[in-house]
Amino acid sequence: MTGLTVGKMAVMFAFGLGGLVLSALSVSADHAEGDKASGATVYNGTCVACHADNGKGAFPGVPNFTKRKGPLAKSDHELALNIITGFQSPGSMMPMPAKGGDPNLTEQNVMDVIAYLRSAFGKK
Numbered sequence: 758m759t760g761l762t763v764g765k766m767a768v769m770f771a772f773g774l775g776g777l778v779l780s781a782l783s784v785s786a787d788h789a790e791g792d793k794a795s796g797a798t799v800y801n802g803t804c805v806a807c808h809a810d811n812g813k814g815a816f817p818g819v820p821n822f823t824k825r826k827g828p829l830a831k832s833d834h835e836l837a838l839n840i841i842t843g844f845q846s847p848g849s850m851m852p853m854p855a856k857g858g859d860p861n862l863t864e865q866n867v868m869d870v871i872a873y874l875r876s877a878f879g880k881k
């Protein structure tokens with residue numbers, strides 16, 4: 758195999774992967790039917806230590822989900838991306854770990870926990 762062919766294949770592979778990830782994410786954003794009951798289980802297992810029962814954050818640097826212009830003002834899609842890949846706002850002292858530090862969380866878990874965040878802490 759020539760170097761050129763290998764290079765081409767790597768590029769095709771990279772695009773293929775990117776396409777897969779993108780389509781997986783857009784699928785879940787389109788069908789944002791998270792289940793808040795199973796989301797509560799995810800929250801209380803993985804997120805509560807930092808985000809607290811009341812969603813206001815267990816320590817400084819953790820955002821308050823109940824604030825009107827807080828994180829929940831963002832779209833499900835953006836929240837899902839930030840939860841899945843991790844998130845650090847400019848100048849923040851502490852990052853949000855990818856998937857809250859639990860690599861076993863599925864995309865469905867993430868959509869569920871977003872539904873829970875909105876029902877428990879979102880604008881009523």
Ligand code: HEC
Pocket residue numbers: 799800803804805806807808818819820828831835836839840844845846847849850851852853854856857858870871
């Ligand atoms: C180790 C502590 C920790 C854990 C565990 C954790 N978070 Fe976070 N989270 C943070 C911190 C800190 C931030 C703010 C980061 C910043 O602004 O730089 C944050 C930010 C967020 C945001 C705001 C993102 C945005 O776009 O503004 C969401 C949503 C969120 N977390 C959801 C979750 C969910 C859901 C879980 C559980 C699956 C979770 N977090 C687990 C610490 C944590």
